[in-house]
Amino acid sequence: MVLAEDPIPKVFSCVQCGRCSSGCPVAFESVHTPRKVIRFLQMGLLEEAGKSPFLWLCAMCQACTVRCPRRVEVAEIMLGLRRWGIERKWVRKDLWYYMVFKEMIEKRGKISELRLGLVAALHKIPLHPIEDAILFFKLWRRGKI
Amino acid sequence: MIPKVIPKVGIFIYDAGGRLSRAIDLAEVVQRLAKAKNVTRREVFNNLEAPDPISSIQEDLRAGRLNRILWVGRFPDARRRRIEGELTAAGLNPYLQEWCDLEEQGIGRGDFDRAVQAQKAIILIQMALARTRLLAPLMPLEIPAVDAALIIGGGVTGLHTAASLADLGKKVFLIEKESGVGGKVAALRRLYPLICDPHCGLEFALQKLEKSGRVEIHTLTRVKTLAGSPGNFSVRVEKQPRYVDEQKCIACGECITACPKEIQAGNTFPLAGDFSNRGQQVWNPNGLEKAIHQARPLAYPSTYVIERQHCPPECRECQKACPTRAVELEQTASELEFKAGAVLIATGWDPYPLTRVEEYGYGVYPNVVTNLEMEHISEEPPDLQEVGFIQCAGSRDERYLNYCSSVCCSITLKQVLHLKEKRPGVRCYIFYQDIRTSGFDEELYQRVKSLDQVIFIRGDPATVKPEENGRLRVRAEDTFSGKELDLHLDLLVLAGGMVPSEGSRELAHLLKLPQNSYGFFEAHLPCHPEESQRTGIRAGGACRGPMNVVHSIESGHRAAFDVLPFLSGTVRLEPTYPVLNLTKCDKCKRCMEECPYASFYFDGNGFPVPDLAKCRQCGNCVGSCPLFAVSLGHFTVQQVASQIQAIKSGFLGKEEPVVLAFLCKNDAYPAAKGAAESGLPIPPNVFFIKVPCAGSINNAFIADALGFGIDGVLIAGCQDDQCHYVKGNQLVKTRKENLAEKLQKMVIEPQRVRFESLEIRDSRRYVDLVTSYIAELKKMGPNPFKT
Numbered sequence: 001m002v003l004a005e006d007p008i009p010k011v012f013s014c015v016q017c018g019r020c021s022s023g024c025p026v027a028f029e030s031v032h033t034p035r036k037v038i039r040f041l042q043m044g045l046l047e048e049a050g051k052s053p054f055l056w057l058c059a060m061c062q063a064c065t066v067r068c069p070r071r072v073e074v075a076e077i078m079l080g081l082r083r084w085g086i087e088r089k090w091v092r093k094d095l096w097y098y099m100v101f102k103e104m105i106e107k108r109g110k111i112s113e114l115r116l117g118l119v120a121a122l123h124k125i126p127l128h129p130i131e132d133a134i135l136f137f138k139l140w141r142r143g144k145i
Numbered sequence: 146m147i148p149k150v151i152p153k154v155g156i157f158i159y160d161a162g163g164r165l166s167r168a169i170d171l172a173e174v175v176q177r178l179a180k181a182k183n184v185t186r187r188e189v190f191n192n193l194e195a196p197d198p199i200s201s202i203q204e205d206l207r208a209g210r211l212n213r214i215l216w217v218g219r220f221p222d223a224r225r226r227r228i229e230g231e232l233t234a235a236g237l238n239p240y241l242q243e244w245c246d247l248e249e250q251g252i253g254r255g256d257f258d259r260a261v262q263a264q265k266a267i268i269l270i271q272m273a274l275a276r277t278r279l280l281a282p283l284m285p286l287e288i289p290a291v292d293a294a295l296i297i298g299g300g301v302t303g304l305h306t307a308a309s310l311a312d313l314g315k316k317v318f319l320i321e322k323e324s325g326v327g328g329k330v331a332a333l334r335r336l337y338p339l340i341c342d343p344h345c346g347l348e349f350a351l352q353k354l355e356k357s358g359r360v361e362i363h364t365l366t367r368v369k370t371l372a373g374s375p376g377n378f379s380v381r382v383e384k385q386p387r388y389v390d391e392q393k394c395i396a397c398g399e400c401i402t403a404c405p406k407e408i409q410a411g412n413t414f415p416l417a418g419d420f421s422n423r424g425q426q427v428w429n430p431n432g433l434e435k436a437i438h439q440a441r442p443l444a445y446p447s448t449y450v451i452e453r454q455h456c457p458p459e460c461r462e463c464q465k466a467c468p469t470r471a472v473e474l475e476q477t478a479s480e481l482e483f484k485a486g487a488v489l490i491a492t493g494w495d496p497y498p499l500t501r502v503e504e505y506g507y508g509v510y511p512n513v514v515t516n517l518e519m520e521h522i523s524e525e526p527p528d529l530q531e532v533g534f535i536q537c538a539g540s541r542d543e544r545y546l547n548y549c550s551s552v553c554c555s556i557t558l559k560q561v562l563h564l565k566e567k568r569p570g571v572r573c574y575i576f577y578q579d580i581r582t583s584g585f586d587e588e589l590y591q592r593v594k595s596l597d598q599v600i601f602i603r604g605d606p607a608t609v610k611p612e613e614n615g616r617l618r619v620r621a622e623d624t625f626s627g628k629e630l631d632l633h634l635d636l637l638v639l640a641g642g643m644v645p646s647e648g649s650r651e652l653a654h655l656l657k658l659p660q661n662s663y664g665f666f667e668a669h670l671p672c673h674p675e676e677s678q679r680t681g682i683r684a685g686g687a688c689r690g691p692m693n694v695v696h697s698i699e700s701g702h703r704a705a706f707d708v709l710p711f712l713s714g715t716v717r718l719e720p721t722y723p724v725l726n727l728t729k730c731d732k733c734k735r736c737m738e739e740c741p742y743a744s745f746y747f748d749g750n751g752f753p754v755p756d757l758a759k760c761r762q763c764g765n766c767v768g769s770c771p772l773f774a775v776s777l778g779h780f781t782v783q784q785v786a787s788q789i790q791a792i793k794s795g796f797l798g799k800e801e802p803v804v805l806a807f808l809c810k811n812d813a814y815p816a817a818k819g820a821a822e823s824g825l826p827i828p829p830n831v832f833f834i835k836v837p838c839a840g841s842i843n844n845a846f847i848a849d850a851l852g853f854g855i856d857g858v859l860i861a862g863c864q865d866d867q868c869h870y871v872k873g874n875q876l877v878k879t880r881k882e883n884l885a886e887k888l889q890k891m892v893i894e895p896q897r898v899r900f901e902s903l904e905i906r907d908s909r910r911y912v913d914l915v916t917s918y919i920a921e922l923k924k925m926g927p928n929p930f931k932t
Contacts, residue, residue, distance in 0.1 A: 015541075017578045021622035021629070023504075023607025028629060033622055035604075067504065067607050069542035 010077060011041040013070045020064030020074050030054040034064050034074050037081070050085040054078070096123060152278045155186040155211040156270070157198060159218030163191060168253030169263040177267050183278055185210055199228060203235035214242045215277045217270055219249075238282035240720065240779055245273035249818045250833065255826025264796045265829045272832070275787035283720035283778050288758055290376030290716045291486045293318060294708065297368060297652060298491035300328020301343070301694055302686030302701035304350040306489060310705055311357035315712050318483045320366040320382055322648060324450040325440030326351070328493055329687075332442050334520045336694055337559040338589055343694070344443070351445055364446065367648075369480065371488065371656055374758040375681025376716040380483045386476035388451035389437075393471035396439070396447045403466035404435040408455045437463050437472075486716075487681045487708035490658075490666070491701055492648040494687040497546050497641045502539040505639055506609045512617060512636050513609060516556050519638045523564045529571050529635045533619055534561065535605060536577040538639035546642045548663060550691040553640035555586045558593045560638070565596055572598045574632060576605050576621055602630065609637060643691040656682065657743065665690045669869060675704035678871060680742055680759040681711050711758075721778040721837075722757045723766050729774035736766035736775055739840070741871035763870035764841025768880065773845045780837060785846055792832055794854035794931050802856035802922035804915060806833040807842045811869055812905045813861035819908035831859075831915045839863070839900075840873030844884045847898055851888065854931035857897045857922045859915070864902045874902065892929060897922070 014035075021033035032040075032054045040049035055078050064074035085091040100119050104111050121129075139145045156178060160166050171189050178187055186205065190198050205211040214232065216225075225244065233239050248254070252266050294310055296303045299321030307317045319326075327347055330336075336343045354360040365385040373379045410433060436455040440446060451463065451472070464472040499507040499515055507513045514522065516534075534557045539545040554577070561573050580601070582590045593599055606621040617634045645664040653660050659678050661667040666684040668676040675683045685704030686697035710716065725736075730752055737745040737753045744759035745766070755766065766775045773782045794803045808814040814835050820827055836842055839862025847858045860881075862874040877900050885895035901914055 015578060016624055017537075018604030018622040018624045019607045021624075022604065022620050027622075033627060033629070035622060035624060036627060063607070069537075069544065071543050 010072055011038050014038050014042065014068075014072050015070055017069060019067045019069065020072075023063045023067050025061060025063065026057045026059055027054070030057050034058070034078065038072065038074065038077065041077070046084075047088075047090060050081055050088060050090040052081075055082050055085065150212060152183045152213050152280075153185045153209075153211050154183050154213045154215055154274060154277050155202065155205065156184055156188070156215045156217060156274065157202070158187075158189045159193070159216065159220060160189055160191040161219055164253060165218060165247065166191075169259060169266050173263055174267055174270070178270060178274075181271070181274060184274070193224065199231055202232065206232065206235045206237050212237075212241065213277050213280055215245060215270075215273055216242065217245045217247060217273070219246050220244070238284075240283040241280050243273050243277040243280060245270060249821045251821060251827030251829065251831065254821055254824055255828070257826070257829050261797065261829050265832075268791065268793055268796060269832065272788045272791040272834075275791040276784045279781065279784045279787055280779075281781075285720050286718040286722070286757060288376055288716045288718065290711055290714060291378075291484045292316065292712050292714050293483070293485045294487050294489060294705070294712055295320070295378070295380055295483055295485035296489045296491060298328065298493055298648065298686070298688070299323075299326035299362065299364070300491060300493045300686070300697075301330040301347060301350075302491035302493070302697045303328070303489075304347060304354065305698045306491065306685065306701035306705045307360050308350045308353040308357070309702055310712075311354060311359040313709075315359065317360045318380075318485060319360055319362045320368065321362065321364045322367050323441060324364050324387070325443045326362060326364065326445050327443030329442075330694055332517065332520070334524045335559060335563055337555050338585060340559060340563060346694075347443060351443075362446065363481065364440065365450070366481075368652065368655060374756045375711045376486050376758050378485045378488060378681065380485060380488070382481050382483070384479050384481055386453070386478055387448065388453055388472065388474055388476050389449045390471045390473055391446060391448045393469045394448040394467075395469055395471075396444075396449060397468065399466045399468060400437045400449060400463035400472065401435050403462040404437045405460065405462055406436040406455050406457055407433045408436055408452065410434045410438075487683070487711040488656075489701070489704050489708065490649075490652060490677070490682065490684040490688055491686045491697075491704075492652055492684075492688040493646045493697075494643040494649075494691065495646045497539055497550075497644050499539060499639055499641045502545055502639070504608045505535065505538055505606075505637070506611075506617075507538075507639055510609065510611050510617060510637075512615070512634075514636065514638055516553060516560065516638055516640045519560050522636070523560045523567065526564055526568050526571070529568060531572045531574070531632065531634045532564065532636045532638065533574045533576065533606075533617075533632065533634040534638045534640065536575065536580075536640045537605065538641055540640075540642040541578065546644070548642070548691070549581060550642035551581065551583075552691060552693045553642065554581045555589055555693070557638070557640050558582065558586075558589045561593050561596070561599060562589070565599070570598075573600065574634070575599070575601050576619075577601065577603060578605060643687060645688055649688040658682070658684070669871075672869060673707075675700060675707055678742055680744070680761065681708060683707050716758055718757055718760075719762065719778075721762050721780065722760050723755045723762070723764070723775050723777050724781075725752070725754065726774040726776070727752050729772045731772060733771065735769045735771060739765050739769040739876060741765060761870065762837065763873065764837040765870060765873060765876060768841045768843050768876065770843065773843050777837065777841070780841070782843065782845070785834065786849060788834055789846060789850050789855075790853060792850075792853065792855060794856070794928070797830060799927050799931060800923070802830060802919055802927065803854075804831045804857045804859055804918060804922070805850045805855045806831055806859040806861060806915070807836050807839070807846070808833050808903075809839045809862045809873070810835050810837055812863045812867075812907075813839075813903040813911070815905050816861075816903045816907045816911045819906065820912050823908060825908060825912045827912060828916060828919055830919050838868070838870045838873040840868075840870060840876040842877065844880055844887070847884060848887065848891075851891070851893050851897060851928060852930055854928050856925075856928045856931070857899065857918060859918060860898070860900045861903045861911070861914075862900065864904060874900070894925060896925065897928065 018035050021027050021035045027033045032052045037049050037052050037054055058078045060075050062075045175187055229239055247266050250269055252262055293316035296307050296319045299319050307319050310317050330343045333343050366382045369381045369383050371380050437449055437451045440450055541549050602623050604622045604624040606619045610618045612618050617637050619632045621630050659667045666677055666689050668674055675685050677684045683704035685701035732751055742759055742761055744756045745753045748754045764777045767777055776782050808817055850858050860877055868874055881900055888895050
């Protein structure tokens, strides 16, 4: 997969057959199916597309790209849209984890798991350890620990 | 050889309504022509009726004072034909007359100097005169031809076309590779729009064939070689053994009872793809039959056939059982030869191998079937509750089949209608992208739409999953509501597409017929739809592209109509065919390679010779020859060269450029003519020569023109891919590149040769093009060879 700067030009060959949505493993969770996101792009509703919650549900499994009869690279477009959304500040989602991850890769070229774990643990201070404790209790009650 | 005759040319200038004399000084023109060689009479007249010039010309012709006529001026087409007829009656060969319309070259158009226009007119007349001197009398050729046609493929197209040709009194040889005729249509159960049985139409055609007695049907036969030329093809075919004597078998069926070997019935019903991995069948489309059985797909001829590869060794049961001693197990393949004037190809189609579309599980799940299998299921449907139909299964998909097969929508609608008639309670889901029911098929769509429990879902499923109870789980998005559907189906029908049949591919390879990127026979669709780029061979029906039964029969008939001239006993050829000057030829084979209709062959000495019956007289060979050894009748190299030589490149002064345009007679010439007719200002700097095709312009003509000091050469052909002679413009483009090198050696800028595409109504563009080209050439400066 090549990361494209601009996801828009590729969407116009889509004929809206719906094969991407019917084979999508996560579409049932979303208000928008991948077909709809592409349709928004075709109609020029960029903001609508960029704000779609589907983008962040997409698992990048590429099932849609493989099944597309017009060779539209759906998963790639979803990825491009995520980037767009961040650039244009359309995304309301908490992106701290993505940012930490990206920063680490950019600086060192690899992830230090300990650092990542620590950052993640400290991110929600002071509630985080308490949350974990509650979770521990639940797990213990069901015999998972 | 034509005996050398001293040309005696009569120039007749027709000043219609004084239009010419208003534009130029005609007296001066005639005076300037006074010294022209070989001219015995020159006259200006402004009335065609009285005093009648024709009768005096006829007299001169009979007396031998004239033998070539040059008509200058604008004649009405009807008048022109009449004059030609009248002079032909007086003994003048029609090819010894030349027509020079000054007005279409731009005389009297636009606001240009009278003296300059007169100069141009004189040059134009001298060009025409130079050509007239070199005209040769030509006679059409007549080649004896066989009045029989060969039809390859005994499907619905082949049978109906054969019946019509037989009606016209032609002998027809029909060859079919299966044991019986009927083709794919015989395997269908219903035809839309009448929902009728297709066997009825096939029987009807067969009865007509029988009655005419002029059709010879050969089954189990394939083409081996095709030799000869249109009008006189000789075809060798190979006939596989039938093992039953056609003269003796009475189709009583006793051998079938005796035969011990049961086999899977084969091609009655074409399956789409390989079935080795298909699970348990809910539906066995063809059933079992014996090794000796009726002819298939249609039991015509009525003689039985044995599939010898299935016979147990040394088994002679059928031979023992046969009451008429028709079984001949020792038969071998034989070869036959036919003489035919023309060949019609009707090799049809095959279903697209749907096993390739893996996501729908055809061939894996027994209740996923094709629309062809559904033909039989809908006839006697088992107990079904929910049936799904997937349209465009594999079609209109860049991964599989990137075109629409045009019939599948109507087929599905027909099957739904038929199924609902038999089982009204069945719930049908139709998954589609677009429903394409063109023309009156829309009625079918509306009828199905009005049915209860038929749900159209706009959206294709991505995958099919099996369920434990044997049903299929299909998930699809209804793209209208955006809702996801999760359906459980008993039967899933895939509407697969049509691809060219195995036989078509085989034949294209054997006869070297051009195919398009999908493997169907290629043609110039708007003008010659049944064209095969080989004269005397035409393709009709579904081997030309996906089409329904009605269109295939039409297409077959149209193809037959195209070859009728080769079936009438004689083939008449216009005398404008190519002639090779073998003393110049160095056997480079360029003409052979560039001929779009493959009409050249080698003679005994290794020289290329055009097969005149195959030739379409486009002149691409004239353009191809590096030694200018090829000439068309009435368009010889000498004639064109003399015309170019007659142009005085300095008549406007050294600074003003002169352009020579070669115009293709199909598109560019009518565009130029239209420009003059609509009174557009055509600059006096341009002269044009009409050519049969842009591909017929030899590089020598261009080099000649530039060598004589003409500043620019404009070649105008058709738009890309629109050439009536397949590839004329591509040829010009490649030749132009080759010429550029030569021009650079002559210290001539390659920009002095220009190729442009003109459409037939591009009159204004033609004028703009010429004007801008002249301006460009002015900037470039005069041709170094200009005097």
